[in-house]
Amino acid sequence: MKKLINAPEQVVKEALAGMADAHADLLKVHYDPDIIVRADAPVANKVGLVSGGGSGHEPMHGGFVGKGMLDAACPGAVFTSPVPDQMLAATKAVSAGKGVLHIVKNYTGDVMNFEMAAELAAAEGIEVASVVTNDDVAVKDSLYTAGRRGVGVTVLMEKIVGGAAEAGADLAEVKRLAEKVNAHGRSMGMALTSCVVPHAGKPTFDLPDDEMEIGIGIHGEPGRTRVKVGHAADIAAMLAGPILEDLPFKQGDHVLAFVNGMGGTPLIELYLMYNELNKILTSHGITISRRLIGSYITSLEMAGCSFTLLKLDDELTKFWDAPVLTPALRWGC
């Protein structure tokens, strides 16, 4: 498979070097253990926000480090959870004495590594709270699986909780808000093509030219069903239906609609999908009052998209609108 890389084992480090130089005004990159830290960290009188996960989902999480969002991100190997040394180093780098929140996506490896890091940080006298995102409605049977996966809601949580932390909320308050975002958000994704992990060099799964996977995870994990590719309107209905039923979202709700590209889908198709989603929500009497359209939580070069809906209230809207200045999201600054 053709890729713009030098060597598979150098991909993460070389990309980090690029980020460090491109965004030197916003962040610093430290190596061994690898962490991306807000340039002015630790910020006095502020709860520190740390997230992380396998690489290959860019701009998540490193692209969300900056004012009004994350204080630090821990990039693991591609699709592999980072190690506790990274989370511990990040936690210490952003700790300003008001505690640190770990934002963890619900994958077995991420949860265990963050748990170990939290134990190590506690042993060093840093107060750490954790929140786990698990918004993927494609995973039906949570009892007999590792539970629902954390996907699109993670991006929205990092922004909203980042706004609250910047405004001076304490650790308990920041954690409460993070849990509220997770409780109010649901997602589902689909893939038109597989991704290719650099060290594997071949597609993670085989998907015939005329088929798509509905309910895909962000590492190419299988979804609910594999069906023939249809029109965008039908695909939008297949994603929106399970999301709407699950919360459930109701007539009169105001939502933040997040149409996310998986990495290999052009923005023109994402806007087209947003248009379809808007029609569906309008027909249900649901109002889109905020929106985010673009590739923010990706799966390397996978083509496809995901929908995330977050039920908004005044508090969530206020912190979504708060100023943010990061490589990937910036407004109000």
Add this chain to the structure above:
Amino acid sequence: MQITADHVIKFIETITMRVKEQRDYLTQLDSAIGDADHGVNLDRGFTTVLTKLPSVADKDIGTILKTVGTTLVSTVGGASGPLYGTAFLRAGMASADRFELSVDDLAVVVEAALEGIQARGKSTRGEKTMIDAIGPAVDALKAARAAGDDLLTSLRKAVAACQAGMEATIPMLATKGRASYLGERSIGHQDPGATSAFLMAQALLEVLEASQ
């Protein structure tokens, strides 16, 4: 015969070799039901472990195993980093200050490792994980010890039980880890974690047989 600190160093070196040899096989097993990184991650971890061994070569078994554990936690990532890391850390705690282990000691040390994995992974037998290979090995080791078998005989029985446990993961339905998202589709594939656990058990037997 007793397990010496020198055996433990050779055991870790042998694991490193076997993991490197089987790297693509482990990754291939993982691509069927996981995320295609088990071999690569373990290889990265044990390759780093190898560089740390000279600094603990004259230390007690507990120190050697704890060094292996902390290094794996720091370098492997994913789920296998915390799981194998915790296993070696607990094994190291159970063998602190010891320079020799009897068959009785070995059973205690391996059981400590197993309990560490179960606690960290919040998992039990029958969920298609490394526990399904390590659990039967611990049972066999204890039974052999009770029967009065010597170290090598006990270990051979444990490795055979480990292999049977590994193979028994093939028809299992995964309910933990990333393989669980496959549901019924996880049936028919051997668990990569159970497979790497078997490679480790085999490495210990190989070292002890060679030193006889």
